[in-house]
Amino acid sequence: MVKRLSLFFLFLILVIGLSAKRLPVQLSMAPLVSPIPTPTPVPELPKVMNVESPDMKQTLTMKEQKNGSSVTHTFLTSGEKEHAQQQVFTKTVDLPKTITIPFNAWSPGGNKYFFLKETGSGLDSYIVLTSLGKPVARDLQTVVVEELFAQKYADYKITDVTGWAAPTLLVVNTDKLDGTVGPSFWFDVASLSFTRLSTRFN
Amino acid sequence: MNLIKWYSELMPKQKNKTAGKCGFSHLIALMGLVVVLAFILLPNSYLIKKKPPCANSISCTQSFGLKVENDVVGIFNGQKITPPQIDLAQKETPTRVLGDSASAGKRVEVDLTTQTLKAYEGDKLFMETLISSGKWFPTPPGEYDVWVKLRATRMSGGEGADYYDLPNVPYVMFFYNKDVGRMRGFSLHGAYWHNNFGHPMSHGCVNMRIADAQKLYDWINPPTKSNTTYADKDNPGTKVIIYGQAP
Numbered sequence: 001m002v003k004r005l006s007l008f009f010l011f012l013i014l015v016i017g018l019s020a021k022r023l024p025v026q027l028s029m030a031p032l033v034s035p036i037p038t039p040t041p042v043p044e045l046p047k048v049m050n051v052e053s054p055d056m057k058q059t060l061t062m063k064e065q066k067n068g069s070s071v072t073h074t075f076l077t078s079g080e081k082e083h084a085q086q087q088v089f090t091k092t093v094d095l096p097k098t099i100t101i102p103f104n105a106w107s108p109g110g111n112k113y114f115f116l117k118e119t120g121s122g123l124d125s126y127i128v129l130t131s132l133g134k135p136v137a138r139d140l141q142t143v144v145v146e147e148l149f150a151q152k153y154a155d156y157k158i159t160d161v162t163g164w165a166a167p168t169l170l171v172v173n174t175d176k177l178d179g180t181v182g183p184s185f186w187f188d189v190a191s192l193s194f195t196r197l198s199t200r201f202n
Numbered sequence: 203m204n205l206i207k208w209y210s211e212l213m214p215k216q217k218n219k220t221a222g223k224c225g226f227s228h229l230i231a232l233m234g235l236v237v238v239l240a241f242i243l244l245p246n247s248y249l250i251k252k253k254p255p256c257a258n259s260i261s262c263t264q265s266f267g268l269k270v271e272n273d274v275v276g277i278f279n280g281q282k283i284t285p286p287q288i289d290l291a292q293k294e295t296p297t298r299v300l301g302d303s304a305s306a307g308k309r310v311e312v313d314l315t316t317q318t319l320k321a322y323e324g325d326k327l328f329m330e331t332l333i334s335s336g337k338w339f340p341t342p343p344g345e346y347d348v349w350v351k352l353r354a355t356r357m358s359g360g361e362g363a364d365y366y367d368l369p370n371v372p373y374v375m376f377f378y379n380k381d382v383g384r385m386r387g388f389s390l391h392g393a394y395w396h397n398n399f400g401h402p403m404s405h406g407c408v409n410m411r412i413a414d415a416q417k418l419y420d421w422i423n424p425p426t427k428s429n430t431t432y433a434d435k436d437n438p439g440t441k442v443i444i445y446g447q448a449p
Binding site: 164 | 278279280281283284286332337394395396397398399400401402403411412413449
């Protein structure tokens with residue numbers, strides 16, 4: 001009986017011993033079996049840019065949220081009296097496209113309109129919006145200047161929209177399709193019409 | 203042309219009646235005709251020495267005085283525009299001690315090529331911003347001194363589609379030199395009627411955003427005493443250096 005018990009304990013010790021020896025092997029195998037843990041994606045903080053109107057009464061805020069290969073731009077306005085920000089526009093573009101607020105973005109005489117510049121895909125694009133988020137004209141929430149321009153003047157391409165010549169007049173510079181310098185135009189945001197100018201606004 | 207027709211009709215009749223005096227009267231009539239034609243055909247500059255034009259061709263010297271009109275609508279590029287309200291009772295400008303030695307060494311540089319303005323105190327850059335120089339009339343390059351500062355005035359000029367009438371032009375700093383006198387009306391000032399800075403847009407003055415104009419106005423010499431401040435021997439105006447060529 002004692003002999004049997006001794007054999008049992010010996011067997012038990014052997015099993016435990018073998019198990020103990022295997023443990024490190026199992027541990028060392030673990031990294032090979034498990035994939036390398038990927039870091040938890042930490043969302044990038046949105047970049048924020050504020051541009052005040054020339055009379056300092058309105059502020060246009062742009063928040064840029066990068067998400068992989070695209071960027072979402074959100075635009076908010078806030079006035080001197082109404083302190084709460086109002087979201088007026090949002091657009092997601094694929095990189096390397098980007099949207100910027102030009103220095104002369106705000107329309108003079110009341111800050112009714114502002115315009116944005118989209119770059120990174122050949123010809124630049126210019127988008128006009130209202131500061132209150134209302135439609136710019138008729139049913140158009142926003143107006144893309146070069147789209148309207150292309151419908152009326154096929155012989156020219158827009159090279160730059162520099163700013164506002166008056167409360168509703170945007171200054172539009174063009175080139176001819178052959179690359180030579182074209183005329184300047186006024187784009188009347190209120191009537192969605194273009195006026196060809198005899199003088200160029202460089 | 204009507205004069206020539208009239209003269210050719212008149213001459214034969216005179217010839218028949220007074221043949222002896224014909225040569226002299228012809229000469230007088232011809233001389234008169236030449237003078238009349240010269241006035242019609244030659245540019246005025248050949249005949250009359252014109253005064254150099256004022257930057258604001260209509261208001262001109264009236265613009266040198268303080269003028270605040272809060273209920274008047276402005277006109278620029280054919281559009282009506284509401285000027286900013288100006289409250290003269292509101293204390294906006296910091297006062298500095300007159301004859302302040304710290305204000306020495308100030309200068310304003312306007313680069314017409316890049317349409318930028320930089321204000322320095324010695325080597326230290328005080329401010330830099332985009333401006334709009336003359337488009338319809340060039341801003342003359344040169345070295346100037348500020349001679350009067352006005353909190354606001356009215357400026358008007360141009361004609362036809364180019365006509366403008368702008369009340370409450372804010373933060374006006376008139377400058378001059380020996381070649382471009384005070385009465386020419388060139389100045390640095392705020393502009394509320396356009397937002398196309400970085401590009402020529404004015405009738406000869408240097409346009410700035412209102413906020414920029416206010417910042418410069420509060421800094422530039424002579425130190426602001428009231429809503430109209432003249433430079434004098436004790437408080438000379440800051441030097442304004444304009445150079446380059448507008449695009």
